[in-house]
Amino acid sequence: MSPKQKEDPGITTAEPKTKTKPKLERPKLYKVLLHNDDYTPMEFVIVVLVNIFNKSESDATSIMLHAHTHGYAVAGVYTFEVAETKVAETLKLAEQAQFPLLSTMEPE
Numbered sequence: 001m002s003p004k005q006k007e008d009p010g011i012t013t014a015e016p017k018t019k020t021k022p023k024l025e026r027p028k029l030y031k032v033l034l035h036n037d038d039y040t041p042m043e044f045v046i047v048v049l050v051n052i053f054n055k056s057e058s059d060a061t062s063i064m065l066h067a068h069t070h071g072y073a074v075a076g077v078y079t080f081e082v083a084e085t086k087v088a089e090t091l092k093l094a095e096q097a098q099f100p101l102l103s104t105m106e107p108e
């Protein structure tokens with residue numbers, strides 16, 4: 001007899017009616033951006049990048065200077081909820097310090 005015992009009417013096997021893809025899809029990723037402005041001190045942007053985005057001083061300085069020169073920079077790429085949290089933490093720190101630093105997120 002076969003392993004599924006198809007010949008025996010008393011034993012049925014539950015087969016999915018439609019083929020389902022194995023759920024191994026990559027999560028969608030989101031870029032968190034820091035936008036340039038004329039008032040936020042460079043050192044504050046570096047502090048944000050080190051403390052919220054876990055960058056080294058050296059990487060933080062490069063990212064800050066990119067935003068300063070080009071208008072914005074990618075601070076990091078994360079899943080939706082992590083990106084949302086990083087944006088919220090950045091805006092909260094900027095508000096507390098009374099700097100107009102803007103952070104946004106967009107799909108990668």
Ligand code: TYC
Nearest residue numbers: 034035036037040042067068
């Ligand atoms: N442009 C700011 C200054 O000259 C520094 C700055 C850099 C601000 C990057 C925001 O995302 C930023 N003080």
